[in-house]
Amino acid sequence: MAKEVTLLDYGAGNVRSIRNAITRLGFTIIDVKDASDIESAKKLIFPGVGAFKSAVENLHEKRLFEPLKKYLQANRPFFGICIGLQLLFEGSDENPGVEGLGIIPGRITKFDVAPLSVPHMGWNGVSLVEREDKCRVLSGDEILYFVHSYCPLRTEKNAEWIATATNYGKVEFISSVQRGNIIATQFHPEKSGLTGVNVLRRFLEDDDVKDVDIKNFSRPTTLRKRVIACLDVRTNDEGDLVVTKGDQYDVRETAKNDPNHPDRKVRNLGKPVALARRYFEEGADEITFLNITSFRESPLQDSPMLRVLEETSENVFVPLTIGGGIRSYTDKTGRKWSALDVANQYFRSGADKVSIGSDAVYCAEDLISRSGKCLGNTAIEEISRVYGSQAVVISVDPRRVFVNSPKDTHHTVLRVSDDDRGPNGEQFCWYQCTVRGGREGRDLDAHQLVKSCETLGAGEILLNCIHKDGTKSGFDIPFIESICNSVTIPVIASSGAGTPQHFSEVFANTTAEAALAAGIFHRKEVPLQSVKAHLQSSGIPTRSAQG
Ligand code: 1PR
16 A cells, blocks of 8 residues: 555645655655645644644635534544644633534633743653543553643543543643544654654554553653753855854954954854754754854855754754845845744744744834734744744843942842852843844843843743853853743743753753753764753753653
8 A cells, every 4th residue: 555644734834844754754745735635635733833723724714624523423534633633622711712523522722821931841751540441542651742732621521532641730631532533742753753753653653552551541741851952053255054153242262362364264163954953953052053153144045054954854853943144135136024034934944943043032122112012913922823932032142230239220130159259340231132242232221121031922931141152151040940930931041051961950050951061062072962861861851862
């Protein structure tokens, strides 16, 4: 029998990874073009992307809503992912009044987990639920990647559908369903490493789970802390696209010890696609690419980041973030690009999230100047409306400004330790936002930036720190904790990692959900596996390096 599977891709978000996972499993994809493709499907995969409402509207617009409902009512082989699971329910609090497919009784509700962050983002387990038949694609041992702000909850009416449950804070939600030939998961198998690819394989090959350990039933699961590898990418003086790394954002060699020396070359630490693959194989939970020369004229055209994403996603099955140049601009041919157009290109090429730096600062300044009134037209609002807030990361590039007293500035200040005082013995500092890769400081502090961006709909904060970048002296813990306390969205601690202990320190002393490092991984000074092993031995929940 031909190894074929039908894919329902309605044209939003990153479906490249699911395509790559299916292809890797030796299956050919038949794309749904119209209702007849659903009718003739032998197996149908539906990777729902974006918000509940836009998914329903897309299905209606393409006249696929009713054919899909009929397919499901006939109990034909189906695998839904994320929104592809949520749409099976009657409706969602995300968009009241919008009707789902109504195959499963109940509604999708917003996570109520304060003080934990929403979205629920990262790697978590699944606990098997007692039922007459067994779960076909999960053994309960798996750690899988979730990203969602809304979740399905167990009710008496949907009990027979539930295959696994997952815990986040005080909430236990349905993480997968199964009835007859219909399977759907809240997690993303295509982003869950080789473990997730294997979940898809079981569905495609009808290779049901054989042995299940009794301990995998009805036990609480935990969200893991994430370790992220970050690749700063730019073209070097020879014209090659390279991964580079700065010391306090200066990416040129310092051997000559003269900042103006003509021989100061851009550091070359490797090729982006090959390095990303290495980090995936070593157990990175996510990979972030930053196009650090994006402030130049045409961010999409100047640097081949789309190709980097396409090639990376062929072999890397963990979430990919791309930053740099997510803004509106006019290219050399006179074509106008909105930030959403730029983001579209990246999502279609394999990115799961975009990270916005400079433009986020301008959006926050505008919001503050309007006394917090949202107009719905900023890059953050536009991208999060279409792709969901979880797809919008804000990259913060703050520089410390020292002051003698909190009275000397209207910005939020932190007291510095005695051995970290300013050049004139100042005891306080505020964290000034910069744009253009740290080149220009603005009259905005990092606390104002993150709060404004959360209001505008951002889903995560990537918190860099210029004075720590590349120093290997550890993360700026008081600053990170202070920012974590200012927002309810997840914070990624970044800049300064030098040892595995620095990771356990940041997780023990702050509520950051992820920690990111660059230099130590690129230079192979600290293997990613040793960070994971150290976190595990320190009792910090993390996904093992083997996935
Ligand atoms: O402003 O939206 O076009 O985005 C530009 C992006 O490029 C921003 O995310 C900005 O942080 C990044 N960027 C610009 N210039 C530089 C530079 O280094 N010259 N890189 C730069 C920033 C910082 C970190 C780094 C951590 C960890 N890189 O992400 O990876 O500090 O480093 P470490 O573990 O070695 O200490 P826009």
